[in-house]
Amino acid sequence: MSRFFDLISKPAREMGGLLPTPPKRAPADSQPRLIRLDSNENPYGPSPHAMEAMQSALTAANSYPDDDCTELRRKLAGIHEVQQEQVLVTAGSTALLSLLCQTMLAPGRNAVTSERSFLVYSMAVHASGAQLIETPMRDDGFDLAAILEAINEDTRLVFLANPNNPTGSMIDAAGVDKFIAEVPGHVVVVLDEAYYEFAVHFAARRNVEYSRSLNYVRQGASVIVLRTFSKAHGLAGLRVGYGLGPAELLAYCARMRDTFSVSSVALAAAVAGMDDHKHIDRVVSNNATEAQILGVGLSELGYHVAPTAANFLYCDVGEDASGIAGRLRNEGISVRPLGAWGAPNCIRVSIGRPEQNQIFLNAARKIAENSQQR
Ligand SMILES: Cc1ncc(COP(=O)(O)O)c(C=O)c1O
Incomplete structure (x- = not known):
């Protein structure tokens, strides 16, 4: 075996890695303009307010x-109406x-989730030496009874x-x-x-109630x-997120x-970008419109598309x-095949800007026609 294999901890030995994502910048000669619909990123970028705040924060980067x-x-x-101690930024x-x-x-301890969910759950649980129990899905969504x-x-x-x-599935307020x-x-x-x-926007359009999650935190x-x-908010490259919950934990x-x-x-980008509701509204409403266009386009090719509450489609x-x-990659488009999630016939397609989605649909159509002719 290798030099360090016997020296490292058991969890490190047994961990698999996150699936490799294709390199961000493909070599210029091979793929001049790869359209990345594989990582659920925001195709509209950060808010201009966040951009301005980042510029000015750079001068104090020392x-x-x-x-x-x-x-x-x-x-x-303040926005979520909880105590400051109930917020942790990471x-x-x-x-x-x-x-x-x-x-x-x-x-000796375990965590429970559903199969075909976010891969980082498995990585984080296994890194702590614990076990992850994954329950089967029901209609491409979480089976809450099975989890219980x-x-x-x-x-x-x-x-x-x-x-x-x-899978893009949503659990409604009553379910949670x-x-x-x-x-x-x-x-x-x-x-x-x-x-x-995205979920709140879709829920309003569909007249359903999204999770009342903050109520649990407040209680x-x-x-x-x-x-x-x-x-x-389009800040994936900066790495900022947060949790709301019991202050002690x-x-x-x-x-x-x-x-x-x-x-x-x-921090500067998050503080400045969070109030730019105009930007966020534009992002979520374009996303919903494009989800509809992509969903119809893919269904016309005979593919089954699950209803989404997010910024990607499960197809x-x-x-x-x-x-x-x-084949899509050969056409300059990167999507995520889901074999590693136990769904070898499925892809996840992030919802891009209208022109990117059109290029994707044209390529998908060409590929579907070629497969039918074979
Ligand atoms: C379900 C889920 N949770 C969390 C994240 C990661 O978010 P962050 O970029 O804040 O680490 C993702 C990103 O794809 C996700 O799909």
Whole structure:
């Protein structure tokens, strides 16, 4: 074996890595303009207010950032009507997932989630030496009854991605209410709302009520709500997200944090960008319009598209999806084939700008026609 294999910890030995994402900049000669619809990023970029704040924060980049993220926490606490101690800002919401696992899990303990959900749950749980129990899905969404059933005395965390990545499914307010009421007291429920702004917009259009997640936080329930600036705010590259939950638990998580892990530039961008409702409204309403166009276009090719509450579509192409993804890549478009999620016939397509989506649909049409002729 290798030089360090016997020296590293058991979890490090047993961990698989996150699937490699294609390099951001393809070599100029091979693919001059790869359209990236594979990482659920915001195709409209950050708010101009955030851009301005970043520029000005750069001039103070010689100073360490405010480790308590005071200004951002104060603003978030005010907007969400919770105490400042009930807000923890981290370098992306995935950093808080890891902190929660390090704080609450250990060998012999477990966390529960659904199959075909966010891959980072598995990585964060296994890194803490604990076990992840994944329950089967129901209609491409979380089966909450199965999750309740899977909880045992060693369970400490449950992850509900709402909406779920990669299936785009949403659990409504009544569903979450019922679940929270039935979860045993020794379990903390993580409501991962990375796509919150998109979900709220879709829910309003569809006349359904999205999760009342902040109510649980205000009532002091054992619930952590995760939100991020990576998606609707278009700041994925800066790494800033946060959790809302019980002050005591977040204080334990904060002890485990790396010092100065949220940069001053990220903090400035988040503070300035969060009030730019015009930008966020434009992002979420364009997303909903384009979701409809893409959904219709893909259905016309005979593919099955699941209803989405997020900024991507889960699409069953009825054949090996890695082949389709490879052919799309040859056409200059990158999408995510979902074999590693146990859905070998499915791709996840992030919703891009209108012109990107048209190029994608044209390429998908050409590929579907070629497959029919073969
Ligand atoms: C369900 C879910 N949670 C969290 C995240 C990560 O967010 P962040 O960029 O804040 O780490 C993602 C990103 O794709 C996601 O799909």
